[in-house]
């Protein structure tokens with residue numbers, strides 16, 4: 194199991210009282226699989242992804258990535274582990290505007306004090322169809338191209354898993370389709386492991402498995418569902434909710 198979440202709980206102390214964002218989530222993600230996480234707004238999807246990626250600490254429970262328990266790492270070790278083993282793709286791309294596509298891809302390696310091999314940077318940009326845009330800055334790229342640079346950056350270190358938080362949320366339908374096809378290809382042809390949070394049944398249908406989160410718990414799971422089946426299940430869930 195590449196990623197395993199055991200009894201994950203996360204609570205926040207808010208002015209109005211304690212909010213339980215995750216209420217005991219136990220789930221595993223096998224290597225070379227594509228999982229989508231869906232659920233109503235506020236059901237804990239982003240919290241789940243952030244805890245699994247080591248960006249937030251759970252209140253209790255454990256996250257194991259590639260055999261390493263994140264909670265057992267010190268601050269610097271966790272930063273290093275995240276940089277080397279965990280990729281993250283954000284809805285709003287999160288690229289550095291003053292750097293070229295190639296420099297953005299190489300940035301995590303450079304921050305880790307390593308030289309990023311130029312040929313390897315070109316190869317990963319080529320893999321997302323952007324070899325000819327390596328010298329372009331984000332403002333010179335379309336939204337879809339910027340997200341492809343962000344995916345290349347997430348993949349560059351050969352991470353054990355890539356988490357993507359609504360990666361197509363800011364893109365139009367055709368561009369979303371390109372990004373989802375690219376992610377699917379990364380799993381099928383390159384054995385990547387991807388966990389995607391989405392509100393879009395079409396995006397979720399690209400995954401092998403869809404997990405439904407309600408009130409911080411996994412309440413349902415679908416394998417190999419098409420977009421209509423995912424949409425039906427979501428509608429039924431929201432009615433009963």
Ligand SMILES: Nc1ncnc2c1ncn2[C@@H]1O[C@H](COP(=O)(O)OP(=O)(O)OP(=O)(O)O)[C@@H](O)[C@H]1O
Pocket residue numbers: 205206207212213214232233234235236237238239240241
């Ligand atoms: N920093 C925080 N402080 C207090 N409450 C928080 C904090 N972050 C999240 N929450 C609460 O935790 C719950 C889960 O939030 P989360 O962002 O994980 O949901 P989500 O399913 O990703 O929602 P959306 O689909 O709207 O993005 C919500 O009730 C939210 O208000």
